[in-house]
Amino acid sequence: MKIHITENYNSMSEKAASIIIKQIESKPKSVICFATGTTPLETYKLLINAYKNKKVDFSKVVSFNLDEYYPIQKKDKNSYFYYMHKNLFDHINISDENINILNGDCQDPELECLNHAKKIKKHPFDLVILGIGSNGHIGFNEPGSSFEKRIGIVNLTSNTIKDNARFFSSSSQVPKQALSLGIKTIMSGKKILVIASGKKKTNAVKDMVKGKINEKCPASILKKHKNCVLILDKDAASQLT
Numbered sequence: 102m103k104i105h106i107t108e109n110y111n112s113m114s115e116k117a118a119s120i121i122i123k124q125i126e127s128k129p130k131s132v133i134c135f136a137t138g139t140t141p142l143e144t145y146k147l148l149i150n151a152y153k154n155k156k157v158d159f160s161k162v163v164s165f166n167l168d169e170y171y172p173i174q175k176k177d178k179n180s181y182f183y184y185m186h187k188n189l190f191d192h193i194n195i196s197d198e199n200i201n202i203l204n205g206d207c208q209d210p211e212l213e214c215l216n217h218a219k220k221i222k223k224h225p226f227d228l229v230i231l232g233i234g235s236n237g238h239i240g241f242n243e244p245g246s247s248f249e250k251r252i253g254i255v256n257l258t259s260n261t262i263k264d265n266a267r268f269f270s271s272s273s274q275v276p277k278q279a280l281s282l283g284i285k286t287i288m289s290g291k292k293i294l295v296i297a298s299g300k301k302k303t304n305a306v307k308d309m310v311k312g313k314i315n316e317k318c319p320a321s322i323l324k325k326h327k328n329c330v331l332i333l334d335k336d337a338a339s340q341l342t
């Protein structure tokens with residue numbers, strides 16, 4: 102695990118964006134698995150600026166996403182489908198047929214996951230972008246999730262529902278389940294980029310970096326990955342030294 106500690110959220114985002122741009126430069130057909138949440142928002146703004154300044158071309162990039170709430174409609178402002186389009190895809194030249202997001206509005210979630218897993222098999226990930234939950238989750242793989250799981254429907258913990266309630270009118274509105282790539286699929290990425298910012302992430306970052314590899318902290322498995330880069334701001338890294 103390579104760790105970069107940056108001054109603040111903006112410098113963390115700049116470093117993350119530059120890694121993503123370099124990946125696409127070196128392989129225009131890169132398969133990238135994107136994260137949602139608050140942490141990558143500035144990174145995505147920087148990618149949009151780079152695209153507008155002709156510094157990066159997404160025309161051949163294939164995208165996947167880590168997860169999606171279940172059930173949720175695509176047009177729902179809290180869906181990750183909506184998030185990805187609003188915060189990145191609508192502003193760059195990625196082609197629609199190259200965008201793959203689990204459908205939170207499907208009739209049969211098991212089948213949806215099965216079909217998605219087949220698509221991933223055909224498009225191995227070159228880069229996986231991850232945030233980390235304050236409870237150490239990656240994607241929606243909550244504490245206790247098996248490291249062996251590839252994809253599936255998951256129950257969100259009350260901690261995650263509380264964390265994510267800020268986007269909804271109340272915590273009772275947060276879907277109680279999600280479709281998520283499992284840890285085995287995340288770990289299959291050739292390169293993993295983890296970003297974390299702020300004091301709220303301090304404990305999760307400490308458990309990930311310093312703790313034992315243990316399913317209680319899903320992110321701890323990333324220590325086993327051969328090409329994992331962690332970009333932290335000072336606050337998120339404050340318990341590492």
Ligand code: PGA
Nearest residue numbers: 138139140141232233234
């Ligand atoms: P956040 O979420 O970026 O909104 O903090 C991270 C996560 O839960 O993975």
